[in-house]
Amino acid sequence: MGWLLLCAFMFLLSVCTSLDNLVPGESISTDQTLISSSGTFALGFFSPGNSKKFFLGIWYNTIPKTPKVWVANREFPLDSPGVLTLSKDGNLVVLDGMTKKLVIWSSNASVPASAMNATTAVLMDSGNLQLKLGEDILWQSFDHPSDTLLPSVKLSLSKITGQQARLTSWAALDDPQPGMFSLGIDPKVQRQLITWKANATYWRSAVYFDKESKTFFRNQSGGFFYVAYSFDANEIYFTFGVSDSSVKLRAVLSPTGQFHLLLWTERSKTWFEAWGEPINKCDYYARCGPYGACDKNGDPLSSQCKCLKGFRTEFQKQWATGEWPGSCVREKALTCDKGEGFSKFEKMKLPDHAIILGSMSMSECGYECLRNCSCTAYAYSNVTEGGTVKCLTWLGDLTDLVENHGLGQNMYIRVHRSDQGGKGHVHKLSLVITLVSATAGLLTILFVYLLWKKTLRNEGRGSAGGSMSEAISNVSLGGGKNDNELPLFSLRSIVASTNNFSEANKLGEGGFGPVYKGILTENEEVAIKRLSRKSGQGHQEFMNELKLIAKLQHTNLVRLLGCCIEEEEMILIYEFMPNRSxxxxxxxxxxxxxxxxxxxxxxxxxxxxxxxxxxxxxxxxxxxxxxxxxxxxxxxxxxxxxxxxxxxxxxxxxxxxxxxxxxxxxxxxxxxxxxxxxxxxxxxxxxxxxxxxxxxxxxxxxxxxxxxxxxxxxxxxxxxxxxxxxxxxxxxxxxxxxxxxxxxxxxxxxxxxxxxxxxxxxxxxxxxxxxxxNEATSLPPIKEPAFSTPRKSSHVGSSFSQNSTSFSNNAVTISMPEAR
The missing domain is CATH 1.10.510.10 (Transferase(Phosphotransferase) domain 1)
Structure with a gap:
């Protein structure tokens, strides 16, 4: 009799529980579970709260009433407990509980045809559900988080495919279906985390300069855990870890958009919040509008907003009533002249929409910003680890500024000289720019002199764009304090750098003429555009490009490095673009x-x-x-x-x-x-x-x-x-x-x-x-576009160039109205 009772007990135990793995031919349903080998995590079907819907999920096995850390069929809840099994193609699948045939959810892994009956599913002690073929992992739940991060789970962004692993909140505390909040790495800036409410930014982390950044926290037992940001050649990711694997730690994106880092305290049997965002008013995205800074140490009963030095509130009367007007404007408009510099602001959460310029010195970083008229701020890191970003700049309005931020950095905001702080830095930068301008002025005199000599040699001979003397008067180099002057290169140096314009150095050819790759001083690679002597056109275009690009400075415009006008040659030298067009x-x-x-x-x-x-x-x-x-x-x-x-x-x-x-x-x-x-x-x-x-x-x-x-x-x-x-x-x-x-x-x-x-x-x-x-922007309606149907038309004056199937190779082509 005792033996029969023991057998019955073992049978019931086998029905209610399972080992940590699932093999072909096995399944779990109803009250059956997989339990990780240490007993820390369990996997099975559950019905949250008073809901009548069923989901497959993973939870802490030894902690009662803990929300699930991973859910499979969030978008397709079941009306009754389903069945988890391995399908004929080797994938993990959830089948409906009634017919046990309809696939509700699948791991969708690529399983070799020869191994479809050889896969296993294992629930690891880390809480990771893995589909394995021998020792190879074909799929794992850690790559597909729901609303919770466990230690070693990554929020990631692939640099190769752009694919992301994000968190998505539950719809409600008792509803695992996808909610309105999601959290992931910003695909634009890539060095910050963002919480989105629907498609609008709700919260944004600090900007991470370093290749790897870790923030450490101590727990009550004397150990520590950390929050980490890192990147390598293939991906950027955010994760966290613990010094003691027995410590229970999880990060959760709540249904109301808060991101909490929670630590289980065994003594009080509760989850303790070690960190959370957004909590303070200043944590919410762009609370104070453009150029408005939110002071995290300010009075929480007030708006905590203020305008930066050199800026004022747009509507003074509204601000006098205690209501924040929503934005700040400059006291004095920028004019992009020598009367501008930078004010230094410390412990600032760097604004959104950063542009990465890469590794350079601090003075070079400031100079790059100052010479770009649309650059409004820059920030700089002294970290020298390989791959670390050193220089960030911002164009246009500065958004989501926070003072006294825990991960704040020094940043330098462009202002009129009368509003500048940190004058030592500004004066040093201005001195460098003054020396550069003086040198450029001498080059201008030389350049105009050479043009004058060329004009005398070619007196009486016109070009497609008019006489050379007319072209000189139109260039206006050195005619104003804001003009940028170009260095002159000798024809001898150009010939040497291109191996006498060899075919091996030729990058391509456009209507203007051929383009060559050259190497100038200090092994600098350049693209050299040479006006074709056979062309009946080009002089006007040459002078036009010389006049325009010399005055343009922007990170998204090709940079003109110099020119050569000598012995009937007219040549422009550009920065070299390795990936061409x-x-x-x-x-x-x-x-x-x-x-x-x-x-x-x-x-x-x-x-x-x-x-x-x-x-x-x-x-x-x-x-x-x-x-x-x-x-x-x-x-x-x-x-x-x-x-x-x-x-x-x-x-x-x-x-x-x-x-x-x-x-x-x-x-x-x-x-x-x-x-x-x-x-x-x-x-x-x-x-x-x-x-x-x-x-x-x-x-x-x-x-x-x-x-x-x-x-x-x-x-x-x-x-x-x-x-x-x-x-x-x-x-x-x-x-x-x-x-x-x-x-x-x-x-x-x-x-x-x-x-x-x-x-x-x-x-x-x-x-x-x-x-x-701006993701939340409503777009105007659209109508049928131009040229959407065939039409007959007449042209003004000339024919046009057609796009050919060949490729342009550098900053070297000009589309002309005449046939080529």
């Missing part, structure tokens, strides 16, 4: 996989910032007139730089439009009012940007686009899919599965907005940048 990658099926979604995002953002700069923030208001994929160059880290200003036109700051009888540019990128009537404005570049944006998202070339024997444009094709609710089909298949879908669809919307028929219906570049960077 965007079209080389975008329209080559063997290379477009290099352009993951994160890279495409950076290129779109960079080009938009560059066009905004020439339209609004540069010393000259410029219309590029030939913005296209072959004129976007890529540096060694695939950051974009706009090139080729030979066709650009200068506007006065109050001028909005103009007409020309010489229409230049490239088919497919020209707006209808320009192509048909020679009428152009900023909206011409907006149109070109819209076409380029759609090309980057879709991976398709606009000028070669055909559909059903009709010469429909890329924008027209995108518009038809958009109308039918099939916008996702516009996205390049190579990134469709890994991109942020909402973001990609928003970009398509913005792209179609930019190519509207009427210029008035297109946004300005300021609006474009705002729409691209």
């Amino acid at each position: 965007l079209d080389k990658f975008l329209f080559d099926s063997s290379k477009n996989t290099t352009l993951d979604w994160g890279t495409r995002f950076r290129i779109i953002e960079g080009v938009a910032q560059g066009v905004l700069y020439i339209h609004k923030y540069s010393r000259l208001k410029i219309i590029h007139r030939d913005l296209k994929a072959s004129n976007v160059l890529l540096d060694g880290t695939m950051n974009p730089k706009i090139s080729d200003f030979g066709m650009a036109k200068i506007f006065s700051m109050d001028q909005t439009e103009a007409n020309t009888n010489r229409v230049v540019g490239t088919y497919g990128y020209m707006s209808p009012e320009y192509a048909l009537y020679g009428h152009f404005s900023e909206k011409l570049d907006v149109f070109s940007f819209g076409v380029l944006l759609l090309e980057i998202v879709s991976g398709k070339r606009n000028s070669a686009f055909h559909r059903l024997e009709q010469p429909l444009s890329l924008a027209g094709w995108a518009w038809e899919l958009w109308k039918e609710g099939r916008g996702i089909e516009v996205i390049d298949e190579s990134v469709r599965e890994t991109c942020c879908l909402d973001e990609a669809l928003k970009y398509i919307h913005v792209g179609i907005l930019c190519v509207q028929e009427a210029p008035a219906n297109r946004p300005t570049m300021s609006s474009v940048v705002f729409m691209l960077n």
Whole structure:
């Protein structure tokens, strides 16, 4: 009898519990569980609170009433307990509890066909559920967190694919279905964590400078745990760990958007909150608006907001009533002259939308910001570990500033000299700039002298753009205190650097002439653009580019390093772009996989910032007139730089439009009012940007686009899919599965907005940048774009260049109206 009772007890025990693994042919359901080998974690089906829905989850086995640390079928709850088993293809699956045939959830791992009956599932002591083939891990729950992080679980962002591992809150405390909050690494800046409420930023961490950053905390037993940020060649990730594996620690994104780090205290049998964000008023994103700083040590009963030195509240009367007006404005507007410098602010949470310039000295960091008229602040790190970012800059308004932040840094904000603090640093920087300007002034005198001599030699001989003396008077180098002057290089040094313009050094050739790779002093690689002697054109374009680029300084514009005018040669020297032009990658099926979604995002953002700069923030208001994929160059880290200003036109700051009888540019990128009537404005570049944006998202070339024997444009094709609710089909298949879908669809919307028929219906570049960077922005409705259906038209004056299937190789092509 006793033996029978023992057998019955063992049978019941085997029904109610299981070992830590599941093998083919086994399953768990109802009250059965997997228990990790140490007994720390359990896996099974549960029904939360008073809910009648069932989920598969993992929880602490020895701690009562602990919320689940991982849930499988969050999006597909069951009406009755399901079945967890290994399917015929070797994957872990949850089947419905009624028919036991319908697959509710699957691990979706790639299991070799020869091993589909050889996989096992194991619940590890760490709380990680793994699908294994021998010792190889095919899938693990740690790579797919729900609302909870356990030690060693990563919030990650792949640098290669752009794929993210994020937390998503529960809908409510008793409802594991996905809620409205998510937490992950910012895909734009990549050096900060963000909590999103729907698609709007809700909270943002400090900006992490270092390759690896750890914040340590002590626990009551004398051990410690840490919160860590790190990155390597493949991914960026955030995680935490403990010195003692027996310590129970978890981080949870709550249904109300708070991110808590919780420590189990055995003595009190409670979870203790060791850290949490957002808690303080200042933790909430952009609480004080642009240039408004939230003081974390301020009175919590007040708004805690104030304007930085050199700024004031926009509405003084409203502020007098105790209500924060929401933004600050400058006391004195910036004019981008020598009367500007930086104020130093300590212990500041660095603002959002940082731009990484990389490793350089502190003075170089400040100088790079000061020479860019749209740069409003910079920050610098002294850490020298390999791979560490040293210089960050910001363009435009500074958002989400917090004073007295626990992870604050020193930052330097651009102000008028009368508002500057930290004058020692400013004066030192100004001295460097003064010395540079003096040297450049001497070069200018020499340059003008050489031009004068060349004019005498060529007296009486005109060029396509007029006489050389006329060109000299138009260049105006050295004519004002704000002009940037170019170094002159001797023809001998150019010949030596290109191995006498050898074919081996040739990068490509455009309408202007050939381009060569050269190596100048200190082994600096450069791109050398040489005006073709055979060309009946180019002198006007040469002087135009010389005049324009010498005055432009922006991280997303190609940098002109110098020039050479000697012995009938006219040569421009540019910074070298190792990855050459965007079209080389975008329209080559063997290379477009290099352009993951994160890279495409950076290129779109960079080009938009560059066009905004020439339209609004540069010393000259410029219309590029030939913005296209072959004129976007890529540096060694695939950051974009706009090139080729030979066709650009200068506007006065109050001028909005103009007409020309010489229409230049490239088919497919020209707006209808320009192509048909020679009428152009900023909206011409907006149109070109819209076409380029759609090309980057879709991976398709606009000028070669055909559909059903009709010469429909890329924008027209995108518009038809958009109308039918099939916008996702516009996205390049190579990134469709890994991109942020909402973001990609928003970009398509913005792209179609930019190519509207009427210029008035297109946004300005300021609006474009705002729409691209603000997730919560509601976008204007769109109509059928221009050139979406075939039409007959006449042109003004000239024919146009067509996009060919060849690739541009550097900052060297100019699209001309004449046939090549």
